[in-house]
Amino acid sequence: DQKKQSLNPSDPFSADPDRHPVLHINNMKPFNAEPPPQILTESYVTPNVFFFKRNHLPVPQVDPATYKLHVEIQGPSGSARRGIVSLSLDDLKNKFPKRTVTATLQCAGNRRSDMHNAKPVKGLNWGIGAIGNASWSGASLRDVLLAAGYAPDDALWARHVQFEGLDQDVGGTTYGASIPLRKALSEDGDCLLAYEMNGEELPADHGFPVRVVVPGTVGARNVKWLGKIVVSDVESSSHWQQNDYKGFSPSTDWDTVDYKTAPAIQELPIQSAITVPADGAKVDRSDEELTLKGYAWSGGGREVVRVDVSVDGGKTWRIAKLKGDEAGSPPPGQAWAWKLWELTVPLPADTQQLELVCKAVDSSYNMQPDAVLPIWNLRGVLSNAWHRVKVTIKDDQDE
Amino acid sequence: DQKKQSLNPSDPFSADPDRHPVLHINNMKPFNAEPPPQILTESYVTPNVFFFKRNHLPVPQVDPATYKLHVEIQGPSGSARRGIVSLSLDDLKNKFPKRTVTATLQCAGNRRSDMHNAKPVKGLNWGIGAIGNASWSGASLRDVLLAAGYAPDDALWARHVQFEGLDQDVGGTTYGASIPLRKALSEDGDCLLAYEMNGEELPADHGFPVRVVVPGTVGARNVKWLGKIVVSDVESSSHWQQNDYKGFSPSTDWDTVDYKTAPAIQELPIQSAITVPADGAKVDRSDEELTLKGYAWSGGGREVVRVDVSVDGGKTWRIAKLKGDEAGSPPPGQAWAWKLWELTVPLPADTQQLELVCKAVDSSYNMQPDAVLPIWNLRGVLSNAWHRVKVTIKDDQDE
Ligand SMILES: [Mo]
Ligand SMILES: [Mo]
Numbered sequence: 125d126q127k128k129q130s131l132n133p134s135d136p137f138s139a140d141p142d143r144h145p146v147l148h149i150n151n152m153k154p155f156n157a158e159p160p161p162q163i164l165t166e167s168y169v170t171p172n173v174f175f176f177k178r179n180h181l182p183v184p185q186v187d188p189a190t191y192k193l194h195v196e197i198q199g200p201s202g203s204a205r206r207g208i209v210s211l212s213l214d215d216l217k218n219k220f221p222k223r224t225v226t227a228t229l230q231c232a233g234n235r236r237s238d239m240h241n242a243k244p245v246k247g248l249n250w251g252i253g254a255i256g257n258a259s260w261s262g263a264s265l266r267d268v269l270l271a272a273g274y275a276p277d278d279a280l281w282a283r284h285v286q287f288e289g290l291d292q293d294v295g296g297t298t299y300g301a302s303i304p305l306r307k308a309l310s311e312d313g314d315c316l317l318a319y320e321m322n323g324e325e326l327p328a329d330h331g332f333p334v335r336v337v338v339p340g341t342v343g344a345r346n347v348k349w350l351g352k353i354v355v356s357d358v359e360s361s362s363h364w365q366q367n368d369y370k371g372f373s374p375s376t377d378w379d380t381v382d383y384k385t386a387p388a389i390q391e392l393p394i395q396s397a398i399t400v401p402a403d404g405a406k407v408d409r410s411d412e413e414l415t416l417k418g419y420a421w422s423g424g425g426r427e428v429v430r431v432d433v434s435v436d437g438g439k440t441w442r443i444a445k446l447k448g449d450e451a452g453s454p455p456p457g458q459a460w461a462w463k464l465w466e467l468t469v470p471l472p473a474d475t476q477q478l479e480l481v482c483k484a485v486d487s488s489y490n491m492q493p494d495a496v497l498p499i500w501n502l503r504g505v506l507s508n509a510w511h512r513v514k515v516t517i518k519d520d521q522d523e
Numbered sequence: 524d525q526k527k528q529s530l531n532p533s534d535p536f537s538a539d540p541d542r543h544p545v546l547h548i549n550n551m552k553p554f555n556a557e558p559p560p561q562i563l564t565e566s567y568v569t570p571n572v573f574f575f576k577r578n579h580l581p582v583p584q585v586d587p588a589t590y591k592l593h594v595e596i597q598g599p600s601g602s603a604r605r606g607i608v609s610l611s612l613d614d615l616k617n618k619f620p621k622r623t624v625t626a627t628l629q630c631a632g633n634r635r636s637d638m639h640n641a642k643p644v645k646g647l648n649w650g651i652g653a654i655g656n657a658s659w660s661g662a663s664l665r666d667v668l669l670a671a672g673y674a675p676d677d678a679l680w681a682r683h684v685q686f687e688g689l690d691q692d693v694g695g696t697t698y699g700a701s702i703p704l705r706k707a708l709s710e711d712g713d714c715l716l717a718y719e720m721n722g723e724e725l726p727a728d729h730g731f732p733v734r735v736v737v738p739g740t741v742g743a744r745n746v747k748w749l750g751k752i753v754v755s756d757v758e759s760s761s762h763w764q765q766n767d768y769k770g771f772s773p774s775t776d777w778d779t780v781d782y783k784t785a786p787a788i789q790e791l792p793i794q795s796a797i798t799v800p801a802d803g804a805k806v807d808r809s810d811e812e813l814t815l816k817g818y819a820w821s822g823g824g825r826e827v828v829r830v831d832v833s834v835d836g837g838k839t840w841r842i843a844k845l846k847g848d849e850a851g852s853p854p855p856g857q858a859w860a861w862k863l864w865e866l867t868v869p870l871p872a873d874t875q876q877l878e879l880v881c882k883a884v885d886s887s888y889n890m891q892p893d894a895v896l897p898i899w900n901l902r903g904v905l906s907n908a909w910h911r912v913k914v915t916i917k918d919d920q921d922e
Contacts, residue, residue, distance in 0.1 A: 393890065
């Protein structure tokens with residue numbers, strides 16, 4: 125159901141790149157699409173073409189030869205700006221060591237459809253595919269901030285690092301977001317100004333030529349088509365930092381919501397989903413067993429330590445087999461990448477309907493909440509209740 | 524129901540200190556006791572006499588004049604030990620700057636009774652009072668490790684900091700635990716070798732003369748009566764690090780448990796509880812409203828950002844008023860102290876039975892799990908499902 129791209133020059137989206145036809149499109153302009161779930165568990169690293177695309181605005185056309193990244197230390201409110209530097213793509217590639225980090229990115233709206241089905245929310249109707257795992261390469265954000273003149277004394281006033289994209293709406297407003305200064309500056313934070321994704325040049329849909337990768341942090345802060353970095357005492361003033369991407373109580377509705385009362389989403393909570401079998405799948409009784417596959421991930425560098433799987437709606441549980449990075453276990457607090465999991469169970473003899481459920485546990489022993497309604501929020505973000513999939517067993521005599 | 528202390532000199536517990544009679548005793552020898560819940564929300568800082576006592580062994584008698592803390596850098600497996608220093612209490616007080624951190628400590632078994640009531644577990648039957656908040660003062664663990672000769676090169680092999688207590692069983696085995704090196708060394712980790720609690724000399728039950736305070740980390744790693752610190756490439760070999768204080772799946776029982784398969788509990792997950800009213804309380808219809816009080820806390824320095832309260836068993840929710848440190852909001856990742864919360868609700872006209880529920884949210888938007896059984900584990904640790912309290916409304920005509 126992918127539409128032919130418009131060639132109308134008055135359409136700001138007409139220069140958007142081609143996309144893989146297998147993607148499920150949640151919105152065409154701006155482009156928002158996710159892969160079929162089973163693709164996610166076919167490889168530990170998600171191929172670029174299948175990695176979910178979440179654009180807020182048209183894809184900007186950036187000439188890598190003239191690209192400039194502006195970096196500045198804003199100074200405390202009202203004081204003079206300093207440390208204003210301008211880096212070319214060659215500068216980023218040649219003046220800073222190239223670092224590679226394998227990190228999972230997840231959209232705040234991943235699994236929004238599960239929340240919408242429980243009670244309507246406003247937002248793109250993502251399934252379970254607004255998540256992907258990639259190997260990102262680029263300059264260390266910390267290295268660039270230090271090169272731009274960030275000094276220990278700045279810790280007295282600096283609190284946030286703001287990012288501005290080169291993507292803009294028809295009025296000229298650009299995408300923007302910020303992260304806590306500590307995350308940006310920490311040697312263990314592993315923040316990158318990435319120009320490669322899975323060993324390839326960063327694709328247009330993922331921020332060519334440079335995006336921020338903030339491991340363990342919601343996709344929305346991993347600003348693409350990066351134009352500007354500002355060290356500041358305040359968060360980004362952008363719509364997406366101030367008035368979106370925040371979590372609220374189930375009791376908060378559009379009449380009562382006050383965005384100032386909730387913190388901007390940064391680290392995401394523990395998440396997991398079943399990618400195989402698909403909801404509504406039929407399995408043959410003669411198969412005798414069923415293999416389930418899925419992913420699990422937690423924000424903030426917390427490692428997934430266990431995934432529990434149920435085939436009876438959550439009454440009894442089994443432990444899935446986890447598959448992490450072949451390179452071995454990351455240091456504590458730096459588990460940026462997901463774990464894929466798998467479990468083969470005998471088909472129970474006494475039923476034709478299976479309700480498959482998964483829930484994951486992270487290294488701080490955070491658990492997923494059981495039900496959707498108690499975590500419901502008006503924007504449908506942070507949808508991380510247990511994932512449920514219904515499957516029918518076809519008895520041989522049915523055929 | 525506090526027993527008279529034995530004066531039998533052959534009883535290793537006979538030198539245990541006096542305790543406040545209001546404490547509810549879960550075990551006498553070793554002493555384990557918690558305050559009545561409503562005391563927890565009477566002050567932001569928990570008075571020392573009411574702070575829960577969780578001893579694993581008899582309270583050791585330590586002479587502060589001759590007390591020595593041994594600190595060593597163990598070297599990678601098989602290599603020579605170095606950096607062996609011995610610090611007196613005066614050294615700790617005079618050779619290092621005195622630092623003060625307000626931090627909540629929670630026992631891994633807090634709220635175990637809720638889990639036990641759902642399905643029996645092995646462990647002391649703690650209510651909701653195995654948690655407390657105190658202002659701790661002492662030397663920075665980081666400062667002491669650096670003074671003992673910890674050098675940047677040690678990061679190549681060092682992974683853990685082990686602690687050994689002076690408390691021991693009849694066979695001479697001492698209490699022990701360890702924490703990740705990064706937590707111990709981080710300037711933002713705020714780990715202390717504390718010799719004061721709420722401005723007073725550390726009480727005997729809380730580790731006199733020196734205990735470790737590891738903010739954001741389960742009580743069991745905050746070793747009391749500290750005798751030894753060892754920087755090592757491995758975790759503490761103690762029973763409590765290796766074969767206790769770990770979380771397991773609901774499907775794991777005493778026949779199948781393999782302690783090697785789960786990580787030692789360090790950071791604790793989001794928690795909250797209702798301290799007022801008590802379960803089973805009766806309220807008068809003529810009061811027209813009901814005030815609920817409670818606490819909420821999360822491990823790892825994650826701040827509590829919201830507490831949702833329900834009076835109808837979790838069908839609808841209201842937002843409680845949070846009360847944190849008067850000094851203001853902590854930096855991100857350093858929210859070591861709990862928040863107390865309060866909410867006054869009108870008594871619903873249409874019912875005589877209220878089921879009060881609370882659930883908290885932390886700054887990474889971690890939520891508490893809804894139900895107990897899906898997080899049940901054989902040791903009854905990490906009991907952080909929604910807290911539920913039943914209350915009866917007495918109609919005026921009942922009197
Ligand atoms: Mo997103
Ligand atoms: Mo504990």
